Amino acid sequence: MPGRLYVTDAIVLSRFEYGEADRVLTLMTPGHGKLKAIARGVRRPTSRLGGSLEPLAELRVALARGRTFDVVTQVSVGHAWLHLRDSLEATATAWYLAELADRSLEERNAAEPLYALLRRAYELLDAGMAPGRVARWFEMRLADQLGVRPEVDRCVECDRTLEAGQRFRWVPPLGGALCERCPGPPHARTALSLEALKLLKAYQRLDVEALAALRLPAAVEREAETAMRDFLRFSLEREARSLGFLDDVRVGR
Amino acid sequence: MPAPLIEPVARLIESFARLPGIGPKTAQRLTFHLLRAPEVEARNLAAALVAVRDEVVFCERCFNISDAPLCSICRDPGRDTSRLCVVEEPLDVLAIERTGEFRGLYHVLNGAISPIDGIGPERLRIRELLARADEARRAGRPFTEVILATNPTLEGEATAMYLAERLEATVESITRIARGIPVGGDLEYADEITLIRSLQGRRAV
Numbered sequence: 001m002p003g004r005l006y007v008t009d010a011i012v013l014s015r016f017e018y019g020e021a022d023r024v025l026t027l028m029t030p031g032h033g034k035l036k037a038i039a040r041g042v043r044r045p046t047s048r049l050g051g052s053l054e055p056l057a058e059l060r061v062a063l064a065r066g067r068t069f070d071v072v073t074q075v076s077v078g079h080a081w082l083h084l085r086d087s088l089e090a091t092a093t094a095w096y097l098a099e100l101a102d103r104s105l106e107e108r109n110a111a112e113p114l115y116a117l118l119r120r121a122y123e124l125l126d127a128g129m130a131p132g133r134v135a136r137w138f139e140m141r142l143a144d145q146l147g148v149r150p151e152v153d154r155c156v157e158c159d160r161t162l163e164a165g166q167r168f169r170w171v172p173p174l175g176g177a178l179c180e181r182c183p184g185p186p187h188a189r190t191a192l193s194l195e196a197l198k199l200l201k202a203y204q205r206l207d208v209e210a211l212a213a214l215r216l217p218a219a220v221e222r223e224a225e226t227a228m229r230d231f232l233r234f235s236l237e238r239e240a241r242s243l244g245f246l247d248d249v250r251v252g253r
Numbered sequence: 254m255p256a257p258l259i260e261p262v263a264r265l266i267e268s269f270a271r272l273p274g275i276g277p278k279t280a281q282r283l284t285f286h287l288l289r290a291p292e293v294e295a296r297n298l299a300a301a302l303v304a305v306r307d308e309v310v311f312c313e314r315c316f317n318i319s320d321a322p323l324c325s326i327c328r329d330p331g332r333d334t335s336r337l338c339v340v341e342e343p344l345d346v347l348a349i350e351r352t353g354e355f356r357g358l359y360h361v362l363n364g365a366i367s368p369i370d371g372i373g374p375e376r377l378r379i380r381e382l383l384a385r386a387d388e389a390r391r392a393g394r395p396f397t398e399v400i401l402a403t404n405p406t407l408e409g410e411a412t413a414m415y416l417a418e419r420l421e422a423t424v425e426s427i428t429r430i431a432r433g434i435p436v437g438g439d440l441e442y443a444d445e446i447t448l449i450r451s452l453q454g455r456r457a458v
Contacts, residue, residue, distance in 0.1 A: 013369075014369045014370070016370075017273075018274070019273075019274040020274050045435040045438075046435055046437070046438055048442045048443075048444065049444070050444065050447075051405075051443075051444035051445075051446040051447035051450075052444040052445065052446060054406060054407050054446065055407050056407060057446065075444075076445070077444065077445040077446060080445060080446050080449065082446070082449060085407070085410060088411065088414045088415060088418065091407070091410075091411050091414070092368065092411070095368045095369050096368070098369060099368075099369050102369070241368060241369065241370070241371040242368030242369050243368075244368065244373045245366060245368035245373045245374070246368070248373060248374060249415070
C-alpha cells in the first residue's frame with residue numbers, strides 16, 4: 001500500500017474557496033496527473049502556505065492522502081515566473097493554457113509529457129516570447145499528445161499532397177486541411193490561405209527559437225489562431241472559457 | 254434502517270448545508286441547536302433572514318450593500334470625493350473602514366476576473382466603474398487617485414492590471430495597495446513569492 005505522505009512537483013491549474021479560510025486546488029503533477037487537494041487556512045494573511053499556492057508557478061508540494069481530497073502539508077516555490085504575471089496578455093494566455101491542460105487530463109493518471117509542455121510554455125511566456133506564438137506552439141503540441149495531430153501536408157479526404165496554387169479549406173471534424181478537389185462536409189469548413197497553412201506546418205516542425213524569430217503579417221497569425229482554436233474546440237468538445245478574457249485583453253491594446 | 258427525519262427538520266438541514274463553508278454535519282448541529290434554543294432565538298433568526306432579503310439592496314453608485322438607493326458612504330458629505338478605492342467584495346469595504354485610514358469613496362466589483370471559471374470583466378461591475386470615472390472627468394472633477402485594493406491573488410492582480418489599463422485615460426493617478434510581510438509575521442516562515450514582492454516593493458526609510 002502506498003505511504004500516506006508523498007512529495008511531488010505541481011502546477012496549480014485552478015482553485016476554489018472552501019469553508020472559512022481553506023482552498024481546494026486542482027494540481028497538475030507529472031507522476032500523478034491531475035489531482036484535487038485541500039490547503040487549510042490558506043486564505044488567512046498569516047498562512048505559511050498562502051502566497052506559494054497560486055497558479056502560474058511550479059511548486060514542490062508535500063501532500064497527505066485524504067479520503068476526499070489530499071491535504072497540502074508543505075510547499076515551496078520552484079519557479080515563480082513572476083515576469084509572466086506582469087503582463088496581462090501573458091497572464092490571460094497562461095490561464096488559457098492551464099484550462100486546455102485541465103480539460104485534457106484525467107485525474108490520477110501520470111501526465112509527464114503534458115506537464116513538461118505546460119511548464120515549458122510558462123517559461124517561454126516568462127521569457128517574453130509573444131503570447132500568441134506560445135499559445136499556438138502549445139496547442140499544436142497538445143494536439144500531438146492527444147493523438148489528434150492536425151493534417152497540414154495531405155488532403156484529409158483524398159490523401160493527395162497539398163500544393164501551392166490550390167485553394168484549401170480547414171475542416172476540424174475531418175482532422176485538418178482539405179484540397180480544392182474534394183467537397184468535404186457541407187458545414188464546418190472554412191477557407192485557409194497558403195500562408196496560414198505554411199504557418200501551421202511551421203508550428204509542427206520548427207523549434208520555439210525559430211518560431212519566435214518568424215516575421216509574419218498579423219492577418220496570417222489570426223488565421224492560424226482561428227484554425228487552431230476551431231480544431232481544439234472540436235477535439236475537446238467545448239470552447240475554452242478563458243478565451244473571452246484573452247480576446248478582451250487584446251482588443252484593449 | 255435509520256428513522257427518516259421529519260420533513261421540516263430535513264428541509265432546514267438541507268438549507269443550512271447549501272451555505273458556503275457548512276457541511277452536512279454542521280448543518281445538522283445548527284438545526285438541532287435551533288430546536289433546543291428558546292423559541293425567540295429561532296424567530297429572530299428567521300426575521301433577520303427575511304429582512305436581509307427584503308431591505309438590503311446594492312448601492313446604485315458603488316454597489317456596496319445598502320438600505321437605501323445610495324449607501325451611507327456615498328451619501329456622506331464629509332467623504333473625500335476625489336479618491337476612489339476599488340475592492341472585490343462588500344466585506345472588503347468593512348475591512349478598510351475599520352482602519353479609519355481612508356476617507357474617500359468605494360467601488361465594489363462583486364468579484365475578481367477568473368477566466369478559467371468563466372468570470373470575465375462583463376460579469377463584474379467594471380463597466381459601471383469605467384462609466385463612473387468617465388462621468389467624473391466630464392464633470393471636471395476627475396478622481397485624483399483610484400486605489401486598486403483587489404486581493405493579492407492571481408485573480409485580484411489580473412483584475413487590477415486590467416483596470417489600470419482601462420482607467421489610465423480618465424483618472425489622474427492609479428495606485429495599488431502594497432504587498433508584503435504581514436505585521437506580526439515572521440520572515441522565516443514567509444513564502445518565496447510574498448518575499449520577492451515585498452523586496453520589489455521596498456521603500457526608503
